[in-house]
Amino acid sequence: MAEITITPRARAGGIRKLLERYPFLPALLIVVGLLLLNGVFSPNSLSYRSLTGLLSTYMALILLAIAQTYVVYAGDIDLSAGSILSLVNVAIVVLMERWGGGGGAVLLALALGLLLGLACGLLNGIVVAALRLQAIVATFATSIFFTGFALYILPVAGTPAPALFWRTYGGRLLGVPFAFYILAALTAVLLVLSRTRLVTQLLAVGDDQQAAYQTGLPVVPIRIKGYLLCGLFSALAAFCITGDTASGDPLVGGKMTLYSVAAVVLGGSALSGGWGTVVGSALGALTIGLINSVVFFMGTPSEWQNFVQGFAILVVLMAGVLAGRRARA
Amino acid sequence: MTKLRLSGVSKAYGATLALRRGDLEVMAGEVHVLMGSNGSGKSTLCKVIAGSVRPDAGKILIDNRPVTITGPHAAHAQGIGIFYQELSLAAHRSVEENICLAALPIKSHLFVDRTLLKQRAARYIRLFEEVAGEGFSADALVGNLRPDQRQLVEIMKALASEAPIMIFDEPTSALDRAQVDRFFEILRDLKRQDRGVIFISHRMDEIKAIGDRVTIIRDGETITTLNLAETDAASVIRLMVGGSGDMPASQSSAPAVVNGKDGAAMTVRDLSGRGFRNVSFEVAKGEILGFGGLHGQGQSALLRAIFGAGSISSGEVLIGDGRFDASSPRDAIRRGCAYVSGDRGRDGVISGRPIIENVTPIHYLRDRLLIARPSKLRDKVVPALQSMHTKFQSLFHPINSLSGGNQQKVIIARWLIDRPDVLLLDDPTKGIDLSAKADLFALIRQLAAEGLGILLYSSEDAELLGNANRILVFNGGSISRELTGGDRTRYNLYQAAYEAA
Numbered sequence: 001m002a003e004i005t006i007t008p009r010a011r012a013g014g015i016r017k018l019l020e021r022y023p024f025l026p027a028l029l030i031v032v033g034l035l036l037l038n039g040v041f042s043p044n045s046l047s048y049r050s051l052t053g054l055l056s057t058y059m060a061l062i063l064l065a066i067a068q069t070y071v072v073y074a075g076d077i078d079l080s081a082g083s084i085l086s087l088v089n090v091a092i093v094v095l096m097e098r099w100g101g102g103g104g105a106v107l108l109a110l111a112l113g114l115l116l117g118l119a120c121g122l123l124n125g126i127v128v129a130a131l132r133l134q135a136i137v138a139t140f141a142t143s144i145f146f147t148g149f150a151l152y153i154l155p156v157a158g159t160p161a162p163a164l165f166w167r168t169y170g171g172r173l174l175g176v177p178f179a180f181y182i183l184a185a186l187t188a189v190l191l192v193l194s195r196t197r198l199v200t201q202l203l204a205v206g207d208d209q210q211a212a213y214q215t216g217l218p219v220v221p222i223r224i225k226g227y228l229l230c231g232l233f234s235a236l237a238a239f240c241i242t243g244d245t246a247s248g249d250p251l252v253g254g255k256m257t258l259y260s261v262a263a264v265v266l267g268g269s270a271l272s273g274g275w276g277t278v279v280g281s282a283l284g285a286l287t288i289g290l291i292n293s294v295v296f297f298m299g300t301p302s303e304w305q306n307f308v309q310g311f312a313i314l315v316v317l318m319a320g321v322l323a324g325r326r327a328r329a
Numbered sequence: 330m331t332k333l334r335l336s337g338v339s340k341a342y343g344a345t346l347a348l349r350r351g352d353l354e355v356m357a358g359e360v361h362v363l364m365g366s367n368g369s370g371k372s373t374l375c376k377v378i379a380g381s382v383r384p385d386a387g388k389i390l391i392d393n394r395p396v397t398i399t400g401p402h403a404a405h406a407q408g409i410g411i412f413y414q415e416l417s418l419a420a421h422r423s424v425e426e427n428i429c430l431a432a433l434p435i436k437s438h439l440f441v442d443r444t445l446l447k448q449r450a451a452r453y454i455r456l457f458e459e460v461a462g463e464g465f466s467a468d469a470l471v472g473n474l475r476p477d478q479r480q481l482v483e484i485m486k487a488l489a490s491e492a493p494i495m496i497f498d499e500p501t502s503a504l505d506r507a508q509v510d511r512f513f514e515i516l517r518d519l520k521r522q523d524r525g526v527i528f529i530s531h532r533m534d535e536i537k538a539i540g541d542r543v544t545i546i547r548d549g550e551t552i553t554t555l556n557l558a559e560t561d562a563a564s565v566i567r568l569m570v571g572g573s574g575d576m577p578a579s580q581s582s583a584p585a586v587v588n589g590k591d592g593a594a595m596t597v598r599d600l601s602g603r604g605f606r607n608v609s610f611e612v613a614k615g616e617i618l619g620f621g622g623l624h625g626q627g628q629s630a631l632l633r634a635i636f637g638a639g640s641i642s643s644g645e646v647l648i649g650d651g652r653f654d655a656s657s658p659r660d661a662i663r664r665g666c667a668y669v670s671g672d673r674g675r676d677g678v679i680s681g682r683p684i685i686e687n688v689t690p691i692h693y694l695r696d697r698l699l700i701a702r703p704s705k706l707r708d709k710v711v712p713a714l715q716s717m718h719t720k721f722q723s724l725f726h727p728i729n730s731l732s733g734g735n736q737q738k739v740i741i742a743r744w745l746i747d748r749p750d751v752l753l754l755d756d757p758t759k760g761i762d763l764s765a766k767a768d769l770f771a772l773i774r775q776l777a778a779e780g781l782g783i784l785l786y787s788s789e790d791a792e793l794l795g796n797a798n799r800i801l802v803f804n805g806g807s808i809s810r811e812l813t814g815g816d817r818t819r820y821n822l823y824q825a826a827y828e829a830a
Contacts, residue, residue, distance in 0.1 A: 020470060195440045195441060196439050196440055196441070197433050197435050197439065197440065197441050198439075200422070200426060200430075200433060200441055201433070203419070203421065203422065204419040204422060204426075204430055207419035207420055207421050207422065208417075208418070208419060208420070210417075211413075211416070211417035211418060211419060212417075212419070212430075213381065213400075213401060214379070214381045214401050214411075214413055214417040215401065215417050215430050215431045215486075216400075216401040216402040216404070216405040216431045217402075217430070217431070218402060274419060274420065274421045274422075275421045
């Protein structure tokens with residue numbers, strides 16, 4: 001009798017434990033499900049080549065979602081992530097073009113692009129954490145500022161990136177698509193980052209800022225560092241979008257900001273902070289990419305595509321919430 | 330040797346003086362008790378020492394050296410560790426991470442040293458190994474723990490600071506007896522190591538058991554410091570309350586013997602649900618039925634379930650003769666059931682809203698009130714508040730401007746406008762000062778005399794013994810013993826609680 005009552009509880013506890021350890025599991029299931037759905041509508045879309053294409057197209061969103069995750073960890077938000085991406089995109093394209101598009105020029109431009117991303121992150125961090133402005137409004141304001149700066153650098157979209165740059169991004173190295181090298185490097189970086197003291201501290205701040213302060217954690221520097229990480233990964237995202245579109249566009253990232261926030265939530269992180277994984281956010285970004293591709297392969301008429309996309313994201317979000325609730329009950 | 334000395338410390342929040350003149354002297358190797366009613370400034374004083382509140386004036390000396398504490402981090406560096414009354418835990422982090430959060434061990438300047446972290450945390454977890462209870466482990470998330478276990482984590486976190494001066498601001502409010510005993514053994518160890526301990530509690534017996542000296546604070550001012558061995562509870566309380574006129578005389582008076590001739594107010598038959606099983610009892614109109622036993626033995630779960638906020642798997646509940654089985658608190662309220670929880674922050678207070686709004690929600694629901702007119706409501710609200718001597722400046726001040734005890738009075742007042750038939754009290758006096766407790770119990774007994782059936786769960790034996798007509802002792806989710814008449818003694822209560830535990 002006793003055993004009968006204990007067994008199901010222990011099993012429910014097991015799923016709960018698993019979800020606590022890997023909160024991105026529902027997101028992973030959804031990604032697998034969407035991949036299968038893609039395969040149903042267009043068997044060709046599961047080929048090695050199309051998957052590589054999907055990865056290199058959505059690598060920018062994946063990186064932007066990861067960028068967003070680090071600020072969300074601390075209970076903050078960055079509505080300027082997309083604008084940082086745009087700004088870095090036009091800055092490196094213009095610099096590469098000016099310097100002639102050679103290997104050295106490309107590398108130097110990329111280094112400056114990283115610094116630019118960090119500088120934007122620092123500005124956000126100071127405005128939000130040190131000056132204590134509301135994150136959602138303050139970063140909205142800086143996003144307008146960054147967009148203005150991007151438009152100043154490149155008023156009209158269209159300046160092409162050097163062939164060396166986008167050919168490398170879209171091409172192969174030693175027979176392996178370049179996107180996979182990025183993925184491998186990204187995995188290594190994320191693994192290293194996840195063990196840092198900073199990530200634990202960001203999560204502790206996101207959990208309860210007052211408690212973290214009373215514990216003696218330097219809350220303001222920690223939050224600023226979160227924004228620095230966000231700026232850094234936004235710049236990396238800009239590299240990928242530049243490789244993918246092969247041109248500069250001062251407004252390219254505008255739409256991506258809220259997609260990155262959606263990806264973070266789809267990945268199982270709490271927008272209130274203290275809880276989440278970067279892997280989940282990456283899967284969330286892939287979910288959004290796969291939804292777009294399913295909608296496309298289903299042959300939805302173009303005027304209906306937004307409608308179906310929005311609806312599909314809502315459904316996936318609901319599925320994630322239900323899975324989480326079921327596991328907790 | 331003096332470890333810590335404060336003189337003339339003050340702190341104002343806007344117009345309200347939280348601390349007028351705080352003086353305190355803590356010696357090495359003593360447990361120094363701070364006593365004062367709620368809102369008297371004890372917690373503010375502690376936070377000033379711990380650096381989370383910056384004082385407006387005053388001097389702080391550590392080991393006879395004047396110091397300026399700029400923040401919690403600086404306080405940590407000066408050798409001060411603190412247990413926060415409201416806890417300072419990260420709910421989504423593990424127990425071990427929380428214990429070490431203030432000083433995460435690192436390697437290569439960047440990474441968390443997991444092995445060292447585990448070792449360090451294990452040292453403090455081991456201290457409470459036998460009393461921590463089910464589900465407590467180093468890698469459990471703090472948010473999944475019971476309130477008493479969370480409180481243990483905060484204790485471990487304070488201990489992990491290994492500070493020469495440690496502050497414990499109401500560390501025992503959710504703990505059961507075994508946990509408190511273990512904690513006191515640890516405090517005695519700290520004394521032996523010549524550390525200075527500041528301890529706050531509202532339980533007189535605890536203070537007697539562990540304290541060496543007591544400093545009494547009233548209205549933000551240090552009144553005096555006494556040797557606990559040379560004083561008694563009555564004189565301490567007199568100093569705390571101020572004038573001797575409003576001494577809580579009701580505290581120890583024995584209640585009337587069972588008088589269940591008016592019929593049953595509530596009947597519970599074979600009720601089972603999450604956290605309790607096969608519970609049956611009957612509470613008569615005008616009776617106060619006490620729930621005793623160790624903390625977390627199903628008393629709260631049962632009260633919440635009756636109120637429609639928990640789960641019931643089988644059994645039935647009747648109010649009067651009719652079946653009651655409330656499906657939600659809303660339903661329960663409509664049918665004349667009231668519930669007051671000790672966890673005001675979670676279950677009672679509508680934070681940030683005016684006092685009048687905090688008194689009226691039940692009235693809105695029961696009267697199906699659509700349009701609220703403050704002038705009309707005032708006539709109903711004010712008598713309800715006055716019946717408990719609630720102190721407030723105006724009905725439109727936010728409830729957060731009141732002390733804990735007065736907040737709880739406001740919460741109880743909301744049930745008095747439309748009288749319920751049954752009142753469920755779930756440890757209602759948690760973290761409330763003695764004079765507020767006295768007011769509260771005077772009211773509860775008056776309500777019983779007016780014919781309400783009252784279920785009272787209290788974690789303090791004295792409250793049960795002093796107020797309940799009968800006491801049901803809970804153990805492992807069911808009733809293990811019923812104490813009536815002359816059996817209601819501290820000894821019996823203690824013994825029944827520990828039976829089979």
